[in-house]
Amino acid sequence: MTPVLPIQYDFSLQGLNTFGIAAKAKAYLRVTSADMLTQVRSDDFLARLPRLVLGGGSNLLLTRDFAGLVLHMSTSGVEIVAEDAGATYVKAAAGENWHQFVQWTLGQGMGGLENLSLIPGSVGAAPIQNIGAYGVEVKDCFHALTAFDFDTGEIVVLDKAACRFGYRDSLFKHALRDRAVILDVTFALPKNWRAQTQYADVAQELTARAVASPAPQDVADAIIAIRNRKLPDPAKIGNAGSFFKNPVVSADLRDALLASHPNLVSYPQPDGSYKLAAGWLIDQSGWKGKSMGAAGVYEKQALVLVNRGGATGQEIAALANAIQMDVMSRFGVMLEPEPVFI
């Protein structure tokens, strides 16, 4: 007989979102196997509820209680599944903590993910928004993933091309949104590893540490130090990392902005467009360190919104909206939030 699913009702999500916002789920399930998802799908009541798949809760803004079923991915397991001349293939369960997984690969002597050290969240969430930092994105070491398809009830395997990765973007934010649940991810960690130190912050930190030819762990240590200096620890100050994406604009708009703001921070893109530093736009608009109610803009990085204590999701959303309107009126650029709003 199939065991009854341990559903919990009116479940507090406060400890499960890194903003630390107090909100409840109508129903909650700690998912420890793919079979549980099959069971949810074949249950008349549960299958009809709206679903929210939760990993580390680090890319989520809860503006209200969730009147549906939270599927909290809590699977575990990391293993080396294959090896060839070019790479070692490592599979990790969706529920594994991202940073701990990265540290595990480094402990095994495998480079590739070190620039993504200390990013909050889970392995299963990493491909959804193609997490990235310091010149590396998850797609760079991604091999394949398996996902449970709620439409068909089948488990599917998707390779890199199928996932359609973009800047903080993938198929899971579009066609497979609300449909696929990532079960595990396999990474191809390169044997001919080379340090990615093109970001000035990283190069400077390594120089300061007198590391001339860094090993993967040296790069990780440098990045951990940089992140600790610039970004608030969610365990101490509620936040969801960068709250907005860096906007991509036409060369014409970038040139016009540069004419009126000579110190504009922008990065050329392969297609001729430019990515602007949203943190710079927000900082220049005078928001750094400001607050609206218990929602605030972090003092050391204007792109990060923080919960100064007891903030509601609506307060954070109101602050985000005020910033968007202000940046729009000054620069003609609409900032797009990174987190999922509920």
Ligand code: EPU
């Ligand atoms: N800047 C300011 N004022 C600020 C913040 C930034 O002037 O308050 C300027 C900086 O001086 C710099 C530029 O803006 O010239 C970019 O800042 P930074 O290097 O801190 O990076 P970012 O573009 O703000 C992105 C990612 C981060 C990632 C870093 C490092 C996005 C939305 N954010 O931030 O990712 O860690 O680069 O690679 O792409 C996240 O997505 O949650 C995240 C933390």
